Structures are given as C-alpha cells and as structure tokens.
Amino acid sequence: MKNRLKELRESLGLTQEHLGELVGVSRQAINAIETEKFEPSIWLAYDICKVFNSSIEEVFLFEESERKSRAQQSKGVG
Numbered sequence: 420m421k422n423r424l425k426e427l428r429e430s431l432g433l434t435q436e437h438l439g440e441l442v443g444v445s446r447q448a449i450n451a452i453e454t455e456k457f458e459p460s461i462w463l464a465y466d467i468c469k470v471f472n473s474s475i476e477e478v479f480l481f482e483e484s485e486r487k488s489r490a491q492q493s494k495g496v497g
Contacts, residue, residue, distance in 0.1 A: 421480040425453045442466040
C-alpha cells in the first residue's frame with residue numbers, strides 16, 4: 420500500500436526507530452511499511468496517523484494502491 424510515511428516522519432525529524440517507539444513496533448516494521456513490504460493493521464495505522472495528527476487517508480494512499488479490495492477479489496473485478 421502506498422503511503423506518505425517517510426515524508427511525514429522526516430518532516431517531524433523522527434527516525435524510523437523513534438516512530439516505532441511511539442507506536443510500539445520495531446524500526447524494521449516502520450521500514451517495511453515505508454517500503455510497501457508490509458501493510459499495517461488498522462490499529463497500527465491509526466496509531467501512526469495520531470503521531471502525525473493526520474487522517475488515515477492522508478497517510479495511506481488507498482486509491483493509488485494496486486492491491487484489489489476484498490470485494491473486487493470476490494467479484495473478479497479489476
């Protein structure tokens with residue numbers, strides 16, 4: 420899932436490690452989210468967005484993601 424995590428994190432001067440500490444995950448987890456290798460749970464995404472005082476839609480770019488929604492997968496759409 421595409422996201423603006425790195426951009427927002429750097430704008431606040433946070434390291435991956437510090438952001439991870441703020442939301443209770445490892446630096447490696449933050450790196451994996453930033454590089455689109457891992458999609459966070461809704462709860463982790465919510466906690467990340469609270470750090471940036473942003474909505475989930477501002478941080479995680481659903482419309483730009485190539486992954487099909489569950490509805491699209493079940494209908495064979497896309």
